[in-house]
Amino acid sequence: MNKRYAMVVDLRKCIGCHACSVACKSEFDVPLGYWRAWVKTEEKGRYPHVRVSFLPRLCNHCDNPPCTFVCPVKATYKRPDGIVVVDESLCIGCKACIMACPYEARFSHPSKHVANKCDFCYHRVDKGMVPSCVNTCVGRNRIFGDLNDPNSEVRKLLDTQEVQVLKPEMGTSPQVYYIIPDKDTLIPTYKYHNDIERRAFNASNDHL
Template sequence: MRLGFLVDLSRCMGCMACAVACKAENDVPLHSWRLRVKYIDQGEFPDVKRHFVPLRCNHCENAPCERICPVGALHYLPNGIVNVDHNRCIGCASCMMACPYNAIYLDPVTNSADKCTYCAHRIEVGMMPACVVACPTHANIFGDLDDPESEISKYLKSHRDVMVRKPELGTKPKHFYVRGSTVALDPLASERPEGFTLFTEVKFLDHIGGH
């Protein structure tokens, strides 16, 4: 069994029900998130479209956070979920720096790393993740990637526009998107006016002595 997530971005309407349900179910601190919904505005007035993109841990098959953890607090469950053992975690934040998706935070109460676990505690008793239950449009699709009859497997098979975030890093995410915009998943894919420079690029050029 390999549990995975898929979001049909054509169904997501940005209601934030998934993010609120996640906060309530997992007692996530106010300043942190396990799941957030970002939006991207694309186009020029009056032809402007807003894209919504739910972001959570990708539960990568080649997870940098799991590899770098010095005490094994980040570990794989038999179903493929990358879980966090709060009793082992020493709060070193190595996993936070290693994660390319900015999906891990440090809980101020437990002083340990935390993130989306696909609601592993609910899955153990046969329930679906809280965000899946809360979604009014069924944009969040969750299931076993190894089961060809599961809804997520059928979705992946029937759609050619399957995308993941930062595939070039080789992390092999198990979190997929369909019917989405490349710009929504990759900020660098958007068109930039001639002469436009990102703030980070300016700082980098200053650092290396560029002009």
């Protein structure tokens, strides 16, 4: 039986330390100002009764990934184990997959001029290791494994815990699951993939 990889993020344990984001940048030498993984922060309440919640974000490695359908050269594809990857040797940098992703999980690499995103660190997974972000998480809130293995931790969590995915209405069947997320945190907001985008957006809206 083929393996089917997924990730469970237990938001009850996330402290918003951003170690996952830093580990990802270090693992892949992600350019300054860009991210393959990031943490969304949501503040609620009014001083002094303020609560902060965190939502780690990454590619959702969907079972029905729209990014693979729009790629004209098949550079983006889904492996038999469920991991969605980008073949940089084939990518022509058209950005169709970036626009097709409903989770804003992709960006155009500024020097390679190809699509870039989380790939579950498949170079590590293929060697029997976990993704870098999972290995680094100080609170062990990221759990990675094979859904087809009844003894795996991810399978047991999905069978025993109430979980949610991002934008289920899109029909993409994400394979990143969240335990007890703050529902307000799941409200989609625009994510700037780099500081240039942020400054350009703010400048264009100064008159509003």
